[in-house]
Amino acid sequence: MKFLRKASGLLIAGLILSACGQQQAENQTPAAANGDTVGLAISTQNNPFFVTLKDGAQAEADKLGLKLVVVDANDDSGKQAAGVDDLLQQNIKVLLINPTDSEAVAASVKRANEAGVPVISIDRSVQGAEVVSHVASDNVAGGKMAAEFIVSKLPSGGEMVELEGIPGSSAARERGEGFHQVMDAQQNIKIVAKQPADFDRTKGLTVMENILQSHPNVKAVFAHNDEMALGAVKALEAAQKNDVIVVGFDATDDAQAAVKAGKMAATIAQKPAEIGQIGVDTAQKVIAGETVESSIPVELELIQQ
Incomplete structure (x- = not known):
């Protein structure tokens, strides 16, 4: 009798475990069930915005x-092309791409x-080149x-400076377009310098230092991203021009801290983590x-003092 009770108990336990396992399998998404691979070709991970993304x-x-398999282009179009080729050899189901250069990347997208x-x-x-979807904030807005x-x-009014992103990138082109839709109509604000600093903090510092030599009376700076804006802040601090209005784009942690400390006037929040999340969710669909x-x-927000 003891043996029969023990065998019966084991049988019931087995049935329960089997049912639980079947229920778990049914609750899985199709992607989770077979472990599909998604490739992410990112422009750079030297920028906090893209790390968060x-x-x-x-x-x-x-x-x-x-x-998720990630390749980093380090802001190099050739390296991004090689990275995409590598991803295509790994049986990926969908390619997520954050272009270094919006036009140069077309050849890679066509190969995919x-x-x-x-x-x-x-x-x-x-x-x-054709993509099935584009996930992004409205850079023009x-x-x-x-x-x-x-x-x-x-x-x-007064003089101001525009620090541009990487030439050829859609972010630089679109943010500049939206900026000029408003600024070009102003009669008393003059853009005295417009120069690329490649979305880079060190280059933002150097470019701003050079601009200040020719235009010491600058009242405001718009940088196409926060890294360049933070570089500009350093240059302005060194020149003892702490009253210049500096506006960035991305709302990185460093930029938000600078706004809070009064070193930057504002930054445009893009919510990079949400862009990355929506990108993968769209890939699964x-x-x-x-x-x-x-x-x-993806919604934008102005972060200011």
Whole structure:
């Protein structure tokens, strides 16, 4: 009798475990069930914004049971092309791409399409090739937001500087476009210098130092990202020009701290973690055969003192 009771107990326990296992399998998404791989070709991880974007993508991939493989271009178009080629050899189901150069990356996107790998662009758009979706903030709207803020802070007008991002990147082009839609209509504010600093803090410092030699009476600076804005702040501090209005873009932790400390006047918040998360979530939907929107906007916010 003891043997029969023991055998019966083991049988019931086995059935319970089997049922639980079956229920867990049914609760998994299609992606989680087979561990599909998604590639992420990112422009650089030397910029905190893109580190946060990648972390948001990784967290969502872990949640969905996807394997995320990341390649870093270090802001080099040739290296990004090689990285995409490497990803295409790893049986990825979807390619997420954050272009270093929006036009140069088109060849890589076309190779992915020819290999049957759908492409989703994130933060920066692709020019000259097809993607199934583009996940990004409205950079044009952000540029306008920055310009309107500067106009409100300079009622008497004055000279100002624009620090541009990497030439050829959609972010630089679109943020500049939105900025000039507002600023070019101003009669009393003059842009005395407009120069690329490649989204880099050190270059932002150097470029701003050089500009101040020719234009010491600058009243405001708009930088296409926070790294350049923070570099400009250093140059202005060294020149003892602490009353210059500096506006950045991205709302990185360092930039928000600078705004709080009064060193920067404002920054445009893009929410990079959310961009990464939505990018991976969209990739999972593509893998599952769902229809996705061709453009998915992520809300902007002005962070100011």
